[in-house]
Amino acid sequence: MTDDRVIATTALTKRFGAAVTALDQLTVAVEPGITGLVGANGAGKSTLIKILLGLLPPTSGKAIVLGCDTATQPEQIRSLTGYMPEHDCLPPDVTATEFVTHMGRMAGVPPTAAKERAAESLRHVGLYEERYRQIGTYSTGMKQRVKLAQALVGDPRLLLLDEPTNGLDPAGRTAMLELIARIGQIGGDFDISVVVASHLLGEVEQICDHLIAIDGGRLLRAASITSFTSASQVLAIEVDEGTEALAAELARRGIDPLRAERELLVPIASAATFDAVRDAVADLGLPLNRMEQRRHRVEELFRDPAEAADIGAAMATDGRAR
Amino acid sequence: MSAGAATGGGSAAAGVIHDIGYQRYEGPRLGRFQIAAALCWHSLRSAFGIRRGAKAKIVPVLTFVIMCAPAVINAVAMALSSSHARIVDYDTYTPTLRVIIMLVFIAAQAPELVARDLRSKVLPLYFARPMRRWDYPAAKYAAFTLACLAMLDIPVLLLYLGTVFQVHGLSAVLAQTRALIPGLLVGLMWAVLLAAIGLALASVSGRRAFSTGAVAIFLFMTWILAHVLTTIASQQSRVGPGGPAGPPRGAFCAADFQTGTSAAAHLLGIISPFNVLDGVRQWLGGTNCGIVAKPGQYGAVYGIALLAFLGASLAGLFFRYARADVA
Numbered sequence: 001m002t003d004d005r006v007i008a009t010t011a012l013t014k015r016f017g018a019a020v021t022a023l024d025q026l027t028v029a030v031e032p033g034i035t036g037l038v039g040a041n042g043a044g045k046s047t048l049i050k051i052l053l054g055l056l057p058p059t060s061g062k063a064i065v066l067g068c069d070t071a072t073q074p075e076q077i078r079s080l081t082g083y084m085p086e087h088d089c090l091p092p093d094v095t096a097t098e099f100v101t102h103m104g105r106m107a108g109v110p111p112t113a114a115k116e117r118a119a120e121s122l123r124h125v126g127l128y129e130e131r132y133r134q135i136g137t138y139s140t141g142m143k144q145r146v147k148l149a150q151a152l153v154g155d156p157r158l159l160l161l162d163e164p165t166n167g168l169d170p171a172g173r174t175a176m177l178e179l180i181a182r183i184g185q186i187g188g189d190f191d192i193s194v195v196v197a198s199h200l201l202g203e204v205e206q207i208c209d210h211l212i213a214i215d216g217g218r219l220l221r222a223a224s225i226t227s228f229t230s231a232s233q234v235l236a237i238e239v240d241e242g243t244e245a246l247a248a249e250l251a252r253r254g255i256d257p258l259r260a261e262r263e264l265l266v267p268i269a270s271a272a273t274f275d276a277v278r279d280a281v282a283d284l285g286l287p288l289n290r291m292e293q294r295r296h297r298v299e300e301l302f303r304d305p306a307e308a309a310d311i312g313a314a315m316a317t318d319g320r321a322r
Numbered sequence: 323m324s325a326g327a328a329t330g331g332g333s334a335a336a337g338v339i340h341d342i343g344y345q346r347y348e349g350p351r352l353g354r355f356q357i358a359a360a361l362c363w364h365s366l367r368s369a370f371g372i373r374r375g376a377k378a379k380i381v382p383v384l385t386f387v388i389m390c391a392p393a394v395i396n397a398v399a400m401a402l403s404s405s406h407a408r409i410v411d412y413d414t415y416t417p418t419l420r421v422i423i424m425l426v427f428i429a430a431q432a433p434e435l436v437a438r439d440l441r442s443k444v445l446p447l448y449f450a451r452p453m454r455r456w457d458y459p460a461a462k463y464a465a466f467t468l469a470c471l472a473m474l475d476i477p478v479l480l481l482y483l484g485t486v487f488q489v490h491g492l493s494a495v496l497a498q499t500r501a502l503i504p505g506l507l508v509g510l511m512w513a514v515l516l517a518a519i520g521l522a523l524a525s526v527s528g529r530r531a532f533s534t535g536a537v538a539i540f541l542f543m544t545w546i547l548a549h550v551l552t553t554i555a556s557q558q559s560r561v562g563p564g565g566p567a568g569p570p571r572g573a574f575c576a577a578d579f580q581t582g583t584s585a586a587a588h589l590l591g592i593i594s595p596f597n598v599l600d601g602v603r604q605w606l607g608g609t610n611c612g613i614v615a616k617p618g619q620y621g622a623v624y625g626i627a628l629l630a631f632l633g634a635s636l637a638g639l640f641f642r643y644a645r646a647d648v649a
Contacts, residue, residue, distance in 0.1 A: 053450050075452040079351055083450035091442040098373070105360045106451040108351040117347060124344060150447060155347035189344045 005064075006030045006158055006193040007052060012061035014047050014217070022047040023217040025061070030195060034184035036204030036211045036225070037197040044217040045197040046086070049160050053078055066157055079108055082151030086162040086197075090143055092136025096122055099135060100149050107154025114153070121149040124190075125179060141172035148179070152192075159183065159194045165203055173203065181207040233268040237277055238290040249280040268293065351452075358457040361448075365465035368438075369431045370472075381430040389423045390477045392416045397484030408485045408498075411610040412478055412505025413603060420474070421596045421613060424516060425541045427473055432520035433533035435462050440528030445643075459521070459643045463636070466517040474509035478502065508603050515628060518635035519595055525642045541595065548594035552614075555587035588620045592627040602628050 054074020
């Protein structure tokens with residue numbers, strides 16, 4: 001393991017009984033910066049986080065976090081790691097200041113410093129003016145920010161954020177993602193490595209430097225965000241009528257489209273693909289409703305990488321536009 | 323870390339707003355024992371509603387005041403009487419009042435320490451801190467034991483102070499001090515056991531009503547049931563074939579059995595933790611009348627029952643947090 005790796009797992013396996021394999025021979029490395037950990041519900045994201053925090057022992061394999069072995073140095077790892085759970089975890093009847101200060105104390109920060117750091121953390125997440133209000137009176141977005149503040153208060157070297165945009169409206173999601181991007185920016189103000197677990201690739205890819213996709217406890221892909229998404233461009237075409245005719249016309253022009261509900265999905269081989277689609281629609285005189293460039297969604301990444309290249313197979317279950 | 327500054331007005335005297343950016347923490351980091359101690363202190367304050375709203379203070383303050391009342395009454399009575407004799411004992415204090423007040427305090431405040439965290443699902447945040455799984459229940463137990471100890475022994479200390487200021491001579495003060503020590507130890511014994519039972523029962527549910535109900539029903543019902551069963555058994559043994567009635571063993575110990583009372587009458591009381599505590603007190607040498615009759619030859623059974631209650635409660639409490647979800 002090189003020194004700059006924040007997390008490194010080797011053949012990490014976790015089984016619950018004989019029937020359930022949560023993680024299966026997972027070998028990944030997380031570099032400094034922001035890393036997206038994407039996978040559907042049940043993919044093993046939460047199990048991986050618990051193992052990385054030293055809260056669950058792996059069945060086999062090894063995990064090193066910030067140079068510490070999760071099996072032998074879990075407390076050292078937890079003293080340097082901030083964790084933001086997915087679910088609601090805030091007491092409603094205390095103020096944000098009191099709660100974050102207390103969590104700072106629990107992170108090993110002495111009393112006076114914990115108070116100072118709590119105020120600072122709440123300021124960084126944008127709750128400085130509201131910090132003396134009881135958490136129960138906060139909106140969902142403010143609660144998410146308190147969760148982030150309590151993860152920051154101990155000045156961690158690594159943040160593990162589990163679905164940080166859960167329950168937020170679009171504006172709240174954008175604000176949260178911008179905040180995470182600022183925290184995880186290499187050489188930036190915070191310079192804290194961040195792992196963002198999410199089932200929304202569309203969100204995490206906006207801010208991540210690296211992406212790890214897991215499914216069924218197995219690694220699908222781990223790469224930089226650029227390489228992750230560059231090879232996965234597709235074009236979604238929706239016409240009010242004549243979808244079959246358009247599919248036939250595209251096939252005649254050497255493009256193999258996939259019919260997915262009301263739209264056709266076409267892999268973007270080059271800029272010529274756009275021209276071919278435009279010409280096909282124009283030649284047939286079809287009423288074009290929508291033509292949208294999109295990337296692979298997380299569902300596609302659950303498939304074998306070789307299969308993922310097959311847009312048709314990948315998109316068969318995909319009905320959500322980005 | 324970057325640092326920047328922006329002037330807030332035309333002149334420097336008007337003030338400067340500094341955006342000092344994110345500050346790294348370079349100070350000391352406390353170990354897990356100090357973190358557990360911090361959690362213990364935080365929980366101890368919670369037990370008395372400190373740093374909580376006014377509503378949270380009602381029960382602890384009220385129960386504490388009522389618990390201290392006998393000590394104050396004793397001081398006043400001593401001042402008014404010509405003999406200046408103490409009327410409340412250190413080891414039993416006011417036995418029935420003590421049971422009722424502790425029952426209310428534990429039922430109301432044990433959920434404050436554990437059920438709130440369960441309810442708000444904050445446990446994963448604790449477990450993600452540099453403490454071990456057992457540190458959380460251990461800190462909570464230590465805190466609640468101290469809270470119960472304060473409820474039990476501060477009134478006893480007030481009783482002592484109210485007494486020693488009214489007795490004459492060093493020997494009288496020493497005599498009071500010698501009598502005080504067993505009283506404080508009895509308080510400790512009560513605190514150790516009742517805190518364990520209270521937290522174990524309160525942690526069964528995150529819903530405060532259920533937690534309070536579990537504690538109150540168990541402590542109250544076992545106490546009442548023990549009283550009823552003991553009364554029936556002792557009456558039967560008095561009228562039964564082997565029950566020649568003997569004189570009461572003490573003029574003020576109405577609960578004491580007459581000689582020849584059956585073993586059942588002695589032992590049925592151990593279903594209540596309060597009875598067990600008082601039985602152990604008498605087994606260990608306490609002579610003042612309490613809430614149960616003298617256990618006699620069954621004293622060791624009360625001792626075993628106390629250990630069984632304590633062991634089962636602590637095992638239940640720690641098992642609860644072994645099962646608690648962590649993330």
